[in-house]
Amino acid sequence: MMKHTSIHRTIRLTCAIAGGLGLVAVSPPFKSALAATTPVIAPPTHVNVLVIPPPPPPHVDVPPTLQSLRGFIPPDPSGTEGGRDVTLMGDYVQNRTAAIQLGKALFWDMEVGSDGSTACATCHFYAGADHRKTNQINPGLNNTNANVASLFNKPFAASNIPGDVASYATRSGGKGGPNYTLKKTDFPTHVLADPLDRNSPILYSTDDVIGSQGVFDANFVKPRQSRFDNCTQQPDGIFQVNGINVRRSTGRNTPTVINAAFNVRNFWDGRANNVFNGFSPFGNRDPDAGIFVTSDSSGVAAKVRLALEDASAASQAVGPPGSAVEMSCGGRTFADIARRMLDNMMLKRQRISPTDSVLAAYSTVRRPTYRELVKTAFQPRLWNATQQVSLGGAPYSQIEANFPLFFGLAIQMYESTLISDQAPLDAYLQGNQQALNAQQVEGMNLFTGKGKCINCHVGPELTGAATLLRLSPFVRVERMVMGDGLTTLYDNAFYNIGVRPTSEDLGVGGTDPWGNPLSFSRQYNTMLQGGPAPDLFVVGVCFFAVPLSSAIPCDPTLKPKVSFRDAADGAFKTPTLRNIALTGPYFHNGSRATLKQVVEFYNRGGDRRGQDANNTSGFDNPGANQHNTSNLDPDIAPINFTPAEMDTLVKFLEGALTDPRVAWEKAPFDHPSLVIPQGQVGDENVVALRPFDPSVKSRQAIDATLMIQPVGAEGRRVNEGPLQPFNNDL
Numbered sequence: 001m002m003k004h005t006s007i008h009r010t011i012r013l014t015c016a017i018a019g020g021l022g023l024v025a026v027s028p029p030f031k032s033a034l035a036a037t038t039p040v041i042a043p044p045t046h047v048n049v050l051v052i053p054p055p056p057p058p059h060v061d062v063p064p065t066l067q068s069l070r071g072f073i074p075p076d077p078s079g080t081e082g083g084r085d086v087t088l089m090g091d092y093v094q095n096r097t098a099a100i101q102l103g104k105a106l107f108w109d110m111e112v113g114s115d116g117s118t119a120c121a122t123c124h125f126y127a128g129a130d131h132r133k134t135n136q137i138n139p140g141l142n143n144t145n146a147n148v149a150s151l152f153n154k155p156f157a158a159s160n161i162p163g164d165v166a167s168y169a170t171r172s173g174g175k176g177g178p179n180y181t182l183k184k185t186d187f188p189t190h191v192l193a194d195p196l197d198r199n200s201p202i203l204y205s206t207d208d209v210i211g212s213q214g215v216f217d218a219n220f221v222k223p224r225q226s227r228f229d230n231c232t233q234q235p236d237g238i239f240q241v242n243g244i245n246v247r248r249s250t251g252r253n254t255p256t257v258i259n260a261a262f263n264v265r266n267f268w269d270g271r272a273n274n275v276f277n278g279f280s281p282f283g284n285r286d287p288d289a290g291i292f293v294t295s296d297s298s299g300v301a302a303k304v305r306l307a308l309e310d311a312s313a314a315s316q317a318v319g320p321p322g323s324a325v326e327m328s329c330g331g332r333t334f335a336d337i338a339r340r341m342l343d344n345m346m347l348k349r350q351r352i353s354p355t356d357s358v359l360a361a362y363s364t365v366r367r368p369t370y371r372e373l374v375k376t377a378f379q380p381r382l383w384n385a386t387q388q389v390s391l392g393g394a395p396y397s398q399i400e401a402n403f404p405l406f407f408g409l410a411i412q413m414y415e416s417t418l419i420s421d422q423a424p425l426d427a428y429l430q431g432n433q434q435a436l437n438a439q440q441v442e443g444m445n446l447f448t449g450k451g452k453c454i455n456c457h458v459g460p461e462l463t464g465a466a467t468l469l470r471l472s473p474f475v476r477v478e479r480m481v482m483g484d485g486l487t488t489l490y491d492n493a494f495y496n497i498g499v500r501p502t503s504e505d506l507g508v509g510g511t512d513p514w515g516n517p518l519s520f521s522r523q524y525n526t527m528l529q530g531g532p533a534p535d536l537f538v539v540g541v542c543f544f545a546v547p548l549s550s551a552i553p554c555d556p557t558l559k560p561k562v563s564f565r566d567a568a569d570g571a572f573k574t575p576t577l578r579n580i581a582l583t584g585p586y587f588h589n590g591s592r593a594t595l596k597q598v599v600e601f602y603n604r605g606g607d608r609r610g611q612d613a614n615n616t617s618g619f620d621n622p623g624a625n626q627h628n629t630s631n632l633d634p635d636i637a638p639i640n641f642t643p644a645e646m647d648t649l650v651k652f653l654e655g656a657l658t659d660p661r662v663a664w665e666k667a668p669f670d671h672p673s674l675v676i677p678q679g680q681v682g683d684e685n686v687v688a689l690r691p692f693d694p695s696v697k698s699r700q701a702i703d704a705t706l707m708i709q710p711v712g713a714e715g716r717r718v719n720e721g722p723l724q725p726f727n728n729d730l
Contacts (some may be wrong), residue, residue: 011305048422066448068429069421069460069578072467074261077276077311077412081293082304091379092409098377103414104358105373106345108672112321112337114229114329115215116349120320120325120411122676123212125708127582127662127669127723128256128418130212133726133730134181134679134704136590138249139238140207142505150238152177154207163216171204173484178239178246179701180684184730187585187593188600190500190607196638198498198604207504210590211250213677214325216700220332229340231329233700241687244699246680248325251505255592257313258662258669258688259576260464261416266316266474268572268588269507270494271518275536276311276412278405279334281319283307283532285512291382291405292389299386302396306405309536310470313415314408321407335396338403342371350672355712357667358414374399374406377458382406402428417668420659421460428656436656443652446645451602452635453649456495460659462577465493474540479548482567483632484613487546489521489564495569495633498585498606501616502570502631507588509569509621519568522624529563529625567631569619579662581654595650603646605638654725663722666715674708678724 044426062079076088086092093099106112108121123130130136143149153169153176170176172185174530189208194200217239218231239248243489252268253692266272268621273283278291292301321337328337345367352363362368368376375383382405385398388495425444427435436444447453459468469492494508502509508519516534517523542554548564572588586592592601601607608615618629642650662669679702681688687701716722 020133031396064458067460068426074416075310077308079308094379099413101408102373102377113327117226118327123254124257128258129583130254135179135213138209138211138251142251144503150177175684188530188590188597210585212254213247213249244701246701258418263311264469266312272312272316274312276308276314276413278306281315287561294381301385313412317411318404318408334404335400338400351710353710353712356715423659425656440652440656443648446649456574457577463574465573474538476537477539479544479546483634485631488567490567491520493574496570496617497636498608498617502619507572521566563625599646603639603641606636664715665711667713670711673710676706677703678706
C-alpha cells in the first residue's frame with residue numbers, strides 16, 4: 001500500500017491546511033486529478049479558476065523532517081485520451097510483467113542507438129548515473145553567448161572582480177577538451193585563494209561541463225540496416241582531435257534514474273513534462289503529438305491526443321534516443337527507430353544473467369523480438385491496425401508510429417521498480433537506532449539543522465521535486481524572499497544556487513522548441529498578461545509564503561495585469577541525495593568530484609561573485625521581462641561549519657543514504673552486459689583513426705570500450721566489491 005506523506009511548509013513548501021484552498025489552475029483544456037474533485041468556474045481561454053471556500057486559516061510553519069522511503073511507490077500514470085479518462089492498466093498495458101521486461105530490455109539495449117553501441121543505460125549504468133572519465137567534457141554549449149559557447153577551458157567570467165586569472169587548461173595543467181581523461185587534480189573546477197570567501201581571488205576556474213559522451217556527429221538517411229542506421233557522417237568542429245571526430249558530450253551532468261520515477265518533472269531544467277503525450281518529452285506543448293488507436297474492425301487507426309499525468313519518467317525516456325548528441329544521427333524519428341528495432345531479438349548482442357530479476361527467463365532460450373514483447377505487453381488497439389498511418393508525411397505501420405508510447409511507458413514502468421528504500425537512514429527512521437553510528441547521527445542533525453540541507457532536500461526521496469510536490473500541486477509555483485532581500489516567484493524545487501554565472505546556462509529559465517517558457521512561474525506571468533500557458537499546473541495564491549500584496553485579501557480570481565519578478569534563470573531541479581556517494585561528479589555541471597568539495601561549496605555560500613544584491617546569479621533577460629541582478633536562493637549563505645562538522649556531514653551523506661542493494665547491484669538494480677564507449681583510443685592530443693569505410697564520409701576515431709558484465713539478482717561477486725565513488729576511479 002502506498003503511504004501518504006505529511007506536507008511541510010518551509011520557506012519552500014507550503015502546507016495544505018484543511019478548510020480551504022485558493023487556486024488558479026493554468027492548463028490546456030484537459031482534466032486534472034484536482035479538477036476532478038473541485039468545482040470549476042467558467043474560465044477565459046487558458047485559465048481555469050477553482051475556488052473552495054472558506055479561505056485558508058493563517059499559515060503555520062512546520063519544520064521539515066526526514067522521512068523513510070519505505071512503502072512509497074511511484075503512481076501509475078492516468079489522464080485523458082481524446083478527451084476521455086484513461087488509466088495505465090485499464091487502457092494501455094495488458095501485462096505488467098511483460099511491460100517491465102520490455103522496459104528493462106529497451107533501457108539496456110545498445111541497438112537503440114544509431115551506432116548500435118549506445119543504450120539509455122550507457123549514461124546510466126553506474127548507480128543510475130554515468131561513471132566514465134574519458135571524453136566527458138563539454139565546452140559549455142548552453143552559454144547564452146554563442147561566440148564563446150564552443151570554447152573549451154574558458155575562465156570564470158566576472159567583470160571588475162580582482163583575481164579572475166585566465167587559464168585555458170584543466171586544473172591539473174592538461175589540455176582538456178575532447179578525449180581528455182579526467183584526473184583527481186582537475187576537481188573542483190573552481191578554486192579560490194580562501195575556500196571560505198567566495199569573492200577571494202580565483203586560482204583556477206573553467207566553465208567546461210563534465211557531461212556524458214554520446215554519438216559521433218552525423219545526419220540520418222534511412223533505416224533498414226541490419227545493425228546500424230544509415231547516416232551521413234560530417235566533420236565535427238568541436239568534438240574532434242586533429243580533425244578526427246570523437247564522440248560528442250552533453251552539456252549537463254547525467255542525473256541518476258534511480259527514484260526518478262517519483263519526480264514531477266525530469267531533466268535538470270524540468271523539460272521532461274509531468275504529462276506524457278506518447279510522442280515527445282514536452283507534454284501538451286507539442287502541437288504534433290498524438291498516438292494512433294483503432295476502435296473497430298476496419299483496420300484503420302486514428303490519431304488522438306494523449307495526456308497522461310505523473311509520467312515524467314516516460315517523457316524523459318523518449319528524449320535521448322532522438323538526440324543528435326546522446327544516441328542518434330540527426331533527424332532520426334522514433335518511428336525510424338521502431339522500423340529497425342521491432343524485429344530485432346531483445347538484447348541480441350548482450351548477455352543476460354540466468355538469475356536476472358526481470359529477464360532471467362530469456363537468458364538461455366530464444367529471446368522474443370521487440371514486436372512480440374510489445375504485443376504481449378500492450379493492448380491490441382495500439383498495434384493491430386492493418387493500414388498504415390501518416391507520420392511527418394511518411395507512411396508507417398501503427399506499431400512503428402506508436403513506438404515512443406511503448407518505449408516511454410515501458411521504461412517508466414521499469415524505472416518505477418528502481419526504488420532505493422533500504423538505506424541505513426530508512427532503517428533508522430523506522431526505529432532501528434543501531435542503523436546509524438554516532439557520527440552519522442550527528443551528521444544527520446547538521447543536515448536538518450545548521451546546514452539547512454533539508455530545506456531543499458526534503459521528502460522521502462530527499463528532493464522537494466518529487467512526492468511532496470506531487471501531493472501538493474498548488475505550491476509548484478511559490479513566492480518568497482530571495483537572497484538579495486527582494487520578493488520573487490519561483491518554481492518550487494528549482495533553485496539558483498550560484499554554481500556558475502547564470503549566463504552560462506539558464507536552466508528552467510530556458511524555453512522549449514516552440515518558444516514557451518519551461519518555468520511554471522514564467523508561464524503564470526504570461527497568463528496574467530492574457531497569454532497562453534501550455535502546462536498543467538495550479539497556482540495557490542493563498543498559500544504563497546509572501547502574499548502578492550499585503551493590502552489585497554487572498555483572492556484566487558485576482559489576475560493583476562502585472563509581470564512579477566521571477567527567479568527562473570539559472571535555476572535547476574533539486575537532485576535526490578539518495579546513493580549520492582556513488583553518483584558523482586556533482587551539480588548540473590559536474591564540477592565537484594567529492595562530497596567534501598560539495599560541502600565546502602555550500603559552507604562558503606556558493607561560488608557567485610559580487611555582493612548579495614548584485615552577483616553572477618543575476619541575469620538580464622529582456623525577452624522574459626526579467627532584469628534581475630540576483631536570482632540566488634536565500635539559503636545559499638555562509639554556514640560556518642568547522643572542519644570537523646564538514647567531515648561529519650560528509651560521513652552522513654556517504655554512509656547513511658546509500659542503499660547497499662544499489663552498491664552491490666542486487667535486484668532490482670541488476671542488469672545485462674553492456675559494452676560502453678569510454679572515449680577513443682589515444683588521448684586528447686592524438687587519437688587512432690578508424691579504418692577506411694566508404695560509407696563513412698568523415699574521419700572517426702576508434703572507440704575505447706569498457707565491458708560491463710551481466711549481474712543477476714544476487715548482485716556483484718564479493719571479489720569485485722561494491723560500486724565506488726567517482727573520485728576513487730580517477
